[in-house]
Amino acid sequence: MQESAWGWLIITYLFLAGAGSGAFLAAVACDLLAPDWSKALAKAGSLVSGPLVAIGTLCLVLDLEAGLWEPWRQIYLANNLSSMIAWGVIVLSIFIPIALLYAAALNEIGFIGKFANKYVRPLEIVGSLFALGTATYTGVLIAVVNGVPFWNTPLMPVLFLASAISTGLAAAMIVAAIIDVATIKTLSNFALGHVIFLSVEALVLMLLVFMSLTRSTEAAYSANLLISGLLSPYFWGLVVILGIVVPFFLSVIEYLEYGEMPKALVVGADILVLIGGMSLRALIVFSGTPPQII
Amino acid sequence: MPRYGMAIDTTKCIGCHSCRVACQNQNGLDYKETFNWIKNRERGVYPSFDKEYIPLQCNHCENAPCQRVCPTGATFTSKEGVVLVNPNTCVGCKYCMEACPYKMRVVDHQLGIVEKCRFCIELVRAGGTPACVSTCPTQVRIFGDLNDPNSEISKFIAQTGALPLRPDLGTSPKIFYKRS
Numbered sequence: 001m002q003e004s005a006w007g008w009l010i011i012t013y014l015f016l017a018g019a020g021s022g023a024f025l026a027a028v029a030c031d032l033l034a035p036d037w038s039k040a041l042a043k044a045g046s047l048v049s050g051p052l053v054a055i056g057t058l059c060l061v062l063d064l065e066a067g068l069w070e071p072w073r074q075i076y077l078a079n080n081l082s083s084m085i086a087w088g089v090i091v092l093s094i095f096i097p098i099a100l101l102y103a104a105a106l107n108e109i110g111f112i113g114k115f116a117n118k119y120v121r122p123l124e125i126v127g128s129l130f131a132l133g134t135a136t137y138t139g140v141l142i143a144v145v146n147g148v149p150f151w152n153t154p155l156m157p158v159l160f161l162a163s164a165i166s167t168g169l170a171a172a173m174i175v176a177a178i179i180d181v182a183t184i185k186t187l188s189n190f191a192l193g194h195v196i197f198l199s200v201e202a203l204v205l206m207l208l209v210f211m212s213l214t215r216s217t218e219a220a221y222s223a224n225l226l227i228s229g230l231l232s233p234y235f236w237g238l239v240v241i242l243g244i245v246v247p248f249f250l251s252v253i254e255y256l257e258y259g260e261m262p263k264a265l266v267v268g269a270d271i272l273v274l275i276g277g278m279s280l281r282a283l284i285v286f287s288g289t290p291p292q293i294i
Numbered sequence: 295m296p297r298y299g300m301a302i303d304t305t306k307c308i309g310c311h312s313c314r315v316a317c318q319n320q321n322g323l324d325y326k327e328t329f330n331w332i333k334n335r336e337r338g339v340y341p342s343f344d345k346e347y348i349p350l351q352c353n354h355c356e357n358a359p360c361q362r363v364c365p366t367g368a369t370f371t372s373k374e375g376v377v378l379v380n381p382n383t384c385v386g387c388k389y390c391m392e393a394c395p396y397k398m399r400v401v402d403h404q405l406g407i408v409e410k411c412r413f414c415i416e417l418v419r420a421g422g423t424p425a426c427v428s429t430c431p432t433q434v435r436i437f438g439d440l441n442d443p444n445s446e447i448s449k450f451i452a453q454t455g456a457l458p459l460r461p462d463l464g465t466s467p468k469i470f471y472k473r474s
Contacts, residue, residue, distance in 0.1 A: 005391035005401070065406030067385025076366035076383045085365035085389055146359055146463065147395045291395045293459045294333050294348045 016056030022168015243276015
């Protein structure tokens with residue numbers, strides 16, 4: 001296994017940008033689809049969205065070297081539009097302010113909130129597009145890399161988007177449970193969201209692994225690292241069992257029991273989804289293997 | 295305008311690492327840092343086997359993935375077809391290192407940028423050859439103009455059928471290997 005040039009800071013960024021943009025999408029879905037009984041979740045989702053993506057972006061900047069020591073160099077970051085990082089810089093610098101404005105609008109924070117409150121619908125429409133862009137872009141960022149054949153597949157952005165939505169929903173549900181204990185009952189309605197998006201994530205992950213096994217020698221090597229090699233205890237333990245299977249069944253029970261499940265288990269399922277999302281990104285980065293050249 | 299490339303005859307390489315030391319010397323690199331490597335692998339089965347030494351460095355690809363993904367445009371191809379890094383605009387994001395399928399780019403932690411073999415462009419423009427070429431005691435390396443059909447390198451490639459490493463990766467490398 002060759003060490004990747006990218007480490008934990010980039011992994012954290014991939015995770016936080018996904019969770020933050022997913023939380024935005026969850027908040028918009030709650031505000032639009034079921035406005036009366038899901039206000040708390042919409043508020044919670046909008047509150048965490050901007051800060052999560054902003055902290056993720058900070059990790060990205062901390063991973064720079066010359067660009068960190070001489071921050072003015074960062075003005076060059078959008079010079080070459082054939083680079084996904086340049087597009088990422090553009091998407092992030094539009095999405096973060098929109099997410100913060102949306103949080104201010106839904107939670108009526110100060111005069112900015114009063115002002116932004118008049119434009120909730122436009123913020124939701126434009127913000128959702130950029131949230132989708134942010135979540136997908138984190139996958140495209142590594143999918144266009146032909147130096148690592150395992151990443152170089154259009155399934156990668158789909159997997160990252162599915163994982164972004166489930167981790168975003170989890171982050172929003174945890175914050176909703178913290179800021180408003182009474183919402184714990186209505187949270188059961190959203191357990192269905194977990195059931196759906198965890199299934200999609202599991203399906204795409206399965207496709208990625210199976211197709212990688214036959215795609216190229218290097219992609220197969222990476223996939224084997226995950227399913228039977230050095231990284232397999234983490235893959236099966238953290239990503240598949242703790243990150244997908246356990247929260248999936250907890251969410252099914254939560255949905256069926258409607259509000260009767262102990263709070264610890266409701267929040268516990270969401271924490272497991274977050275652990276799974278972070279582990280998924282770490283394992284994808286660490287299992288990346290370059291082509292055999294000699 | 296020349297289009298510089300290199301031909302490497304691995305059958306002549308004895309793995310002495312003179313090229314690495316010459317490169318470090320020319321580029322003022324720390325002893326742990328290098329722009330070229332010699333990897334080896336065993337070929338054949340006992341009792342008919344030997345060890346092949348394969349000198350490696352940036353391939354100066356025509357279609358350089360590192361240049362395509364560089365957000366600041368710090369990585370560029372010079373008019374002579376040499377892939378170079380502008381030390382003043384590189385931010386050290388390391389995307390080029392992920393994109394390079396040959397994994398030939400290295401972080402310079404002193405300058406905070408990602409560097410690579412630059413075909414000793416200052417020596418070449420002054421009429422010389424890269425340090426790794428002139429220093430090689432067994433003349434493994436040939437440096438020259440791929441556009442000139444009468445250059446030593448063009449003739450060598452035509453005669454021996456030397457090929458880049460993993461041409462199937464589609465980056466059109468400009469280092470050609472004669473391996474048997």
